[in-house]
Amino acid sequence: MKRSEDTATMILDAAQHLAQTQGYNAFSYADIASEVGIRTASIHYHFPGKGDLGYSLVARYRQIFLQSLTEIDQTTNKAAQKLKKYIDLYHWSLLEDRMCLCGMLASDIATLPEKVRDQVKIFFDVNVAWLATILKDGRKADEFIYRGTAEAQARLMLASIQGAMLVARALRNTGQFQKVTKDLFNSIKKAK
Amino acid sequence: MKRSEDTATMILDAAQHLAQTQGYNAFSYADIASEVGIRTASIHYHFPGKGDLGYSLVARYRQIFLQSLTEIDQTTNKAAQKLKKYIDLYHWSLLEDRMCLCGMLASDIATLPEKVRDQVKIFFDVNVAWLATILKDGRKADEFIYRGTAEAQARLMLASIQGAMLVARALRNTGQFQKVTKDLFNSIKKAK
DNA sequence: GTCTATAGGTGGATAGAC
DNA sequence: GTCTATCCACCTATAGAC
Numbered sequence: 001m002k003r004s005e006d007t008a009t010m011i012l013d014a015a016q017h018l019a020q021t022q023g024y025n026a027f028s029y030a031d032i033a034s035e036v037g038i039r040t041a042s043i044h045y046h047f048p049g050k051g052d053l054g055y056s057l058v059a060r061y062r063q064i065f066l067q068s069l070t071e072i073d074q075t076t077n078k079a080a081q082k083l084k085k086y087i088d089l090y091h092w093s094l095l096e097d098r099m100c101l102c103g104m105l106a107s108d109i110a111t112l113p114e115k116v117r118d119q120v121k122i123f124f125d126v127n128v129a130w131l132a133t134i135l136k137d138g139r140k141a142d143e144f145i146y147r148g149t150a151e152a153q154a155r156l157m158l159a160s161i162q163g164a165m166l167v168a169r170a171l172r173n174t175g176q177f178q179k180v181t182k183d184l185f186n187s188i189k190k191a192k
Numbered sequence: 193m194k195r196s197e198d199t200a201t202m203i204l205d206a207a208q209h210l211a212q213t214q215g216y217n218a219f220s221y222a223d224i225a226s227e228v229g230i231r232t233a234s235i236h237y238h239f240p241g242k243g244d245l246g247y248s249l250v251a252r253y254r255q256i257f258l259q260s261l262t263e264i265d266q267t268t269n270k271a272a273q274k275l276k277k278y279i280d281l282y283h284w285s286l287l288e289d290r291m292c293l294c295g296m297l298a299s300d301i302a303t304l305p306e307k308v309r310d311q312v313k314i315f316f317d318v319n320v321a322w323l324a325t326i327l328k329d330g331r332k333a334d335e336f337i338y339r340g341t342a343e344a345q346a347r348l349m350l351a352s353i354q355g356a357m358l359v360a361r362a363l364r365n366t367g368q369f370q371k372v373t374k375d376l377f378n379s380i381k382k383a384k
Numbered sequence: 385g386t387c388t389a390t391a392g393g394t395g396g397a398t399a400g401a402c
Numbered sequence: 403g404t405c406t407a408t409c410c411a412c413c414t415a416t417a418g419a420c
Contacts, residue, residue, distance in 0.1 A: 007403080007404090021302050022300075022302050022303050023215065023217060023299055023300055023303070025215060025217040025218040026217040026300065026302075026303045028394075028395060028396080029395080029396065029397085030394075030395080030396095038404075038405090039404070039405060039406080040396085040397085041397085041398080041399095041404070041405065041406080041407095042403070042404050042405075044396085044397065044398075045403060045404075046403090048397085049396075049397080050395095050396065050397095097302075099299065102362075103299075103355075103358060104299055105362075106358045106359060106361065106362035107215055107291065107295075107296055107299035107300075107358060108214075108215055108218065108299075109361055109362045110213050110214050110215075110218075110289075111214050111215070111218045117362075120362050121362060121363055124359055124362060124363060146379075147375075147378060147379070148375055148378075152371060152372075152375050153375070155359075155368065155371065155372050155375075156352065156356075156372050156375050156376060156379075158355070158359060159352055159355035159356040159358070159359050159372050160348065160351055160352040160355055161355065162355040162358055162359060163295075163350070163351035163352055163353065163354040163355025163356065163358065164348075164351040164355065166295060166298045166299060166351070166354055166355065166358065167298060167316055167347075167350060167351050167354060169298065169301055170294075170297075170298035170301045170309075170312050170313060170316060171313055171316060176347065179344060179347065180344075180347050180348050180351050183339075183340055183344050183345070183347075183348050184348060186339060186340075187338075187339070187348075187379065199385080199386090220412075220413060220414080221413080221414065221415090222412075222413080222414095230386070230387090231386070231387060231388080232413095232414080232415085233386070233387065233388080233389095233415085233416085233417095234385070234386050234387075236414080236415060236416080237385060237386075238385090240415085241414075241415080242414070
């Protein structure tokens, strides 16, 4: 019940938490209202329908995620370090028992409004594009070694990370995620 | 509206289809009733609560999946061939726009009854155990090459395959799944 | 075993007072 | 902007006739 921030933000925070832990179809306006400490009618004032809420949710998530990627790009030049920090982004989320928001929405994809679906798609495309750049740079710098195109490897890594989160949460075993992503990292890391 | 089979089976078939395409929280007894051509009360006769239905659903899925694995073991001795057929199991599912039932339930894990959760966990454990055996045999037979333990590699492959389904469905691109799993296969296949 | 009828609860959503 | 009050559709579930 944080009362210091503006309501729209508090609603989005609560909705995101619920969406990441339970899924799009498992939370209600009542759940959000209860977490924020307001009434459901107030939510409708800020987000007329659940579709609007979902759209704003993913749009904000994408934007913040993109900022994180930019920060990673600025803090180091080593591709291997960048990749580790990228994996950490997801790891931190998992430590709070949160799935990636878009990984979660991906499972609900058939029931999402078109505009929300598009946002999820864009999120994955951005991830693949960023990863492909890192992988390409890393191979050029002799840090990574892998067969095929950088984009193909990027798609494999995105799928593996999302799947690792999904399975680790089901097994209630965060360590599983760390092991899998470490092995994934090692599979392309060039031995010194 | 198949009337030839027994009702319980028809209910499970419809529920499984809905669960794999929409998720556990996105389908109702009314949806099943409509697909089967009966009333919701009839479903409650066979499966008193949704938890009972969910449990029976995963238990049957596990059993049928295990049969498929046994069949694979019987049709070939080549580890590489077995692995390909294993991936095909998931691929066929995806061609009908179906996620793996347990991958889908994994995303809904926080909202599932305890007994359903346990079934999902067992499904993943069975997958890892079977994959680990194949990977071990394949390495011994000089078909596969990978670092680390067979079990670690098995966990990576399960996560990658589940994630590949998740992302491919979100992007509405089945070809993506084929590419990713092919690259995954090639990453451990020993060149002749 | 399947039906009709219905209960009690919750879903997203709106009108209008403050 | 937030509230109370309310709407209707849908949810899971049960009782009892057939």
